[in-house]
Amino acid sequence: MKDALSFESVTKKYGEFTALDNVSLDIKAGEFMTLLGPSGSGKTTMLMTIGGFVEPSAGHVTLDGQRITHLPPENRNFGLVFQGYALFPHLTVWENVFYPLRVRGMRKAEAEPKVRDVLDLIQLSHLAERFPKQLSGGQQQRVALARALVFSPELLLLDEPLSALDRALRKDLQRELKDLHERVGTTFIYVTHDQEEALSMSDRIAILRDGQIEQLGTPSQLYEKPSSIFVANFLGKSNFVPVDDLTVEGGEVRYSVGQDRFRLSRGDMSIPQSGELSLALRPERLTLYANHKDAPENCIAGKVVKVTYFGQLYEAIVSTQAAGDLLVTVDLAQNEPRIGDQVWLGWAIDSGVILAGRPVESDDAYAG
Amino acid sequence: MATDANRQSVEMSRIVAWMTTCFLVLPILIVIPVSFTPKRYLSMPAGDWSLRHYEVLISGGWLSSIGDSLLVAICSALLALAMGTLFAVGHWRLNNGVTRNLRLLLLLPMIVPPIVHAVAFYQAWSILDLLDTYLGLILVHTMKALPFVVLSVTASLVNLDPRLEQASRSLGASSRQTLFYILLPQVRPGMLAGGIFAFITSWDEIIVAIFITSRAVYTLPKRIWDGLFDNVDPAIAALGTIMIIITAIGLLIKDRYEKAQKT
Numbered sequence: 001m002k003d004a005l006s007f008e009s010v011t012k013k014y015g016e017f018t019a020l021d022n023v024s025l026d027i028k029a030g031e032f033m034t035l036l037g038p039s040g041s042g043k044t045t046m047l048m049t050i051g052g053f054v055e056p057s058a059g060h061v062t063l064d065g066q067r068i069t070h071l072p073p074e075n076r077n078f079g080l081v082f083q084g085y086a087l088f089p090h091l092t093v094w095e096n097v098f099y100p101l102r103v104r105g106m107r108k109a110e111a112e113p114k115v116r117d118v119l120d121l122i123q124l125s126h127l128a129e130r131f132p133k134q135l136s137g138g139q140q141q142r143v144a145l146a147r148a149l150v151f152s153p154e155l156l157l158l159d160e161p162l163s164a165l166d167r168a169l170r171k172d173l174q175r176e177l178k179d180l181h182e183r184v185g186t187t188f189i190y191v192t193h194d195q196e197e198a199l200s201m202s203d204r205i206a207i208l209r210d211g212q213i214e215q216l217g218t219p220s221q222l223y224e225k226p227s228s229i230f231v232a233n234f235l236g237k238s239n240f241v242p243v244d245d246l247t248v249e250g251g252e253v254r255y256s257v258g259q260d261r262f263r264l265s266r267g268d269m270s271i272p273q274s275g276e277l278s279l280a281l282r283p284e285r286l287t288l289y290a291n292h293k294d295a296p297e298n299c300i301a302g303k304v305v306k307v308t309y310f311g312q313l314y315e316a317i318v319s320t321q322a323a324g325d326l327l328v329t330v331d332l333a334q335n336e337p338r339i340g341d342q343v344w345l346g347w348a349i350d351s352g353v354i355l356a357g358r359p360v361e362s363d364d365a366y367a368g
Numbered sequence: 369m370a371t372d373a374n375r376q377s378v379e380m381s382r383i384v385a386w387m388t389t390c391f392l393v394l395p396i397l398i399v400i401p402v403s404f405t406p407k408r409y410l411s412m413p414a415g416d417w418s419l420r421h422y423e424v425l426i427s428g429g430w431l432s433s434i435g436d437s438l439l440v441a442i443c444s445a446l447l448a449l450a451m452g453t454l455f456a457v458g459h460w461r462l463n464n465g466v467t468r469n470l471r472l473l474l475l476l477p478m479i480v481p482p483i484v485h486a487v488a489f490y491q492a493w494s495i496l497d498l499l500d501t502y503l504g505l506i507l508v509h510t511m512k513a514l515p516f517v518v519l520s521v522t523a524s525l526v527n528l529d530p531r532l533e534q535a536s537r538s539l540g541a542s543s544r545q546t547l548f549y550i551l552l553p554q555v556r557p558g559m560l561a562g563g564i565f566a567f568i569t570s571w572d573e574i575i576v577a578i579f580i581t582s583r584a585v586y587t588l589p590k591r592i593w594d595g596l597f598d599n600v601d602p603a604i605a606a607l608g609t610i611m612i613i614i615t616a617i618g619l620l621i622k623d624r625y626e627k628a629q630k631t
């Protein structure tokens with residue numbers, strides 16, 4: 001696939017503060033690209049740079065190889081859906097959707113079929129004569145989408161379009177958005193700080209941190225092979241076990257936790273070899289065993305200290321001597337863990353990633 | 369009982385509101401009966417009514433003064449409205465040091481005592497040869513009306529979501545299209561209020577008018593003022609009555625308009 005949009009070493013400074021720090025990114029045509037990161041990481045700044053509302057202090061934005069860094073927003077032909085929708089309150093739904101065509105010099109009669117089509121697409125034709133304030137949040141959201149799609153933009157930029165909605169509605173609209181993306185085939189650039197949303201919808205995710213891209217990849221790459229503790233922490237939950245005495249022999253890595261040695265098949269991972277190291281282990285990669293003989297080679301003894309029931313699964317905290325408290329998910333098919341149980345925790349030799357550094361107990365933990 | 373106390377306080381505030389209204393309105397309404405007196409001086413009609421003072425309004429110089437006042441007030445209100453609205457929108461958009469200082473400068477006519485203004489304009493206009501011209505008076509009234517337009521349009525911009533402008537531009541609208549299709553419709557109530565204030569400011573402005581006009585431009589307030597020296601003419605009461613009626617109609621229209629906007 002060809003690149004639709006590229007960031008070439010884009011930096012944006014507000015006075016002394018650097019909101020975007022030398023960001024480079026290639027977005028492919030037709031891709032669903034998500035920008036994910038904590039509050040203040042520069043997501044909106046990046047989106048507004050694409051939209052033409054923020055001018056980079058250095059670097060360039062290109063579209064199909066053409067530099068558009070200084071092109072005014074109205075000449076870019078990008079659809080933009082704002083957080084809070086920004087519908088025009090004095091215009092009806094129909095007029096809101098007609099607006100982009102109107103400013104392009106189209107007359108009402110000419111535009112009618114196009115407007116109808118998009119309103120049908122978002123299933124709001126019956127509300128065409130209403131004003132925005134007479135619509136529910138979800139309906140307003142869909143009007144904003146229709147308005148941004150009606151002029152067949154080359155890109156659709158969405159800034160946390162679902163964050164104002166309640167959870168159930170958000171799930172519905174996530175599915176609709178994904179559907180829409182497949183049907184219209186437009187490149188979507190989607191900003192969110194909701195990691196679940198990002199994982200379930202995106203082709204690729206760029207994780208932003210302090211104005212830089214921390215990691216870029218498909219949802220499963222990011223989830224299974226995070227490149228830093230920050231990413232592992234930000235996407236989903238993770239245990240971090242301090243490890244020492246790391247040795248790499250061919251395709252195999254050996255590491256110690258406390259007195260015990262463990263094995264890890266290396267795959268195509270790059271293993272940091274110096275400094276403090278941690279093993280990141282997802283709670284769902286850990287399994288509880290009652291007896292040592294059932295447990296796999298990588299295992300560690302502990303005691304269940306807390307159990308939380310979540311409907312579709314349990315989460316248990318197991319206290320271990322060598323690795324501290326570890327979070328484990330237990331699905332309902334297994335025996336219910338009980339507080340005080342002496343257990344063995346096992347994980348496969350291809351589970352876990354070795355990351356540089358040790359987690360700090362910071363506000364980054366479990367963000368999003 | 370809490371509800372009783374509540375009802376009492378509601379009653380009390382209603383009474384106070386009505387008393388205030390009477391205090392404000394009754395003295396003004398006095399001019400209505402007075403305008404129908406058959407006598408040649410200001411007095412209450414004692415059972416005998418007459419429209420002679422209304423006839424005087426149609427003849428004499430009154431009509432031409434009403435014309436002058438209307439012309440000056442409409443022109444200066446429109447000018448102030450255009451300039452003030454554009455300034456307020458520009459300030460809202462940029463909101464930097466320059467526009468903030470300019471804004472203070474624009475609001476100055478509200479702070480400077482009218483008499484100081486009048487003397488200053490007299491001096492300036494005599495140099496520019498604008499004394500006793502429509503243009504001269506319209507310019508002054510525009511300046512005096514500008515703060516009202518700027519303030520009321522700024523007030524209706526405060527609640528305006530800045531993203532509407534960004535949305536409009538991202539949808540392909542030029543700055544000018546955004547101004548006319550999105551921003552101005554949003555600030556219409558402020559423009560209406562500002563325009564009415566601007567009109568009234570000019571309509572009853574007298575101090576500067578006395579200084580910089582004499583015969584070629586002869587506005588209504590100035591004619592009334594001059595008339596008061598000769599004799600206290602009940603025609604002034606007739607004029608007052610007409611103006612009250614016009615104002616009441618204007619307020620009714622504005623009220624209707626605002627109600628229609630709300631639904």
Ligand SMILES: Nc1ncnc2c1ncn2[C@@H]1O[C@H](COP(=O)(O)OP(=O)(O)OP(=O)(O)O)[C@@H](O)[C@H]1O
Nearest residue numbers: 014017019037038039040041042043044045046193
């Ligand atoms: N106009 C501005 N002037 C100064 N600083 C700004 C400006 N706009 C953004 N910033 C700063 O740039 C940083 C990134 O802002 P941005 O809006 O891109 O964050 P974000 O990732 O979208 O966060 P959120 O999830 O809260 O929306 C923030 O620290 C913010 O304070």
Ligand SMILES: [Mg+2]
Nearest residue numbers: 043044045159
């Ligand atoms: Mg943001």
